[in-house]
């Protein structure tokens with residue numbers, strides 16, 4: 522069973538108070554995502570409630586509940602980006618990738634997500650592909666933007 526193979530909470534992280542986020546990030550680093558069924562075992566190991574684990578899991582957008590594609594395409598939906606037509610960029614990306622927000626392409630290459638402000642407001646709208654931040658993105662830029670990742 523998956524959980525038996527994972528050391529969900531390495532001894533060095535059994536701190537007081539327990540570091541739930543670091544433990545969840547370790548699971549994600551190992552599996553590529555955090556299956557929700559790790560919550561009970563992690564709660565027992567850290568001596569917290571399952572609600573504590575679930576709360577951290579649902580709060581941090583960088584924790585993924587499903588296996589993501591090889592490339593994460595994140596569209597900023599912060600104020601500045603929305604004001605500068607970021608929703609058009611999001612629509613263009615969804616059309617180009619033929620998936621909806623939160624989905625992964627059938628070939629597991631791309632996952633389309635939203636993000637709330639990455640500090641690139643001065644050149645919004647912003648798209649982040651993996652760790653690359655792109656500013657002043659227009660819908661017509663999308664094919665060129667994605668081409669290195671295809």
Ligand code: FES
Pocket residue numbers: 597598599600601602603637638639640641642645646647
């Ligand atoms: S609102 Fe999009 S980068 Fe700040």
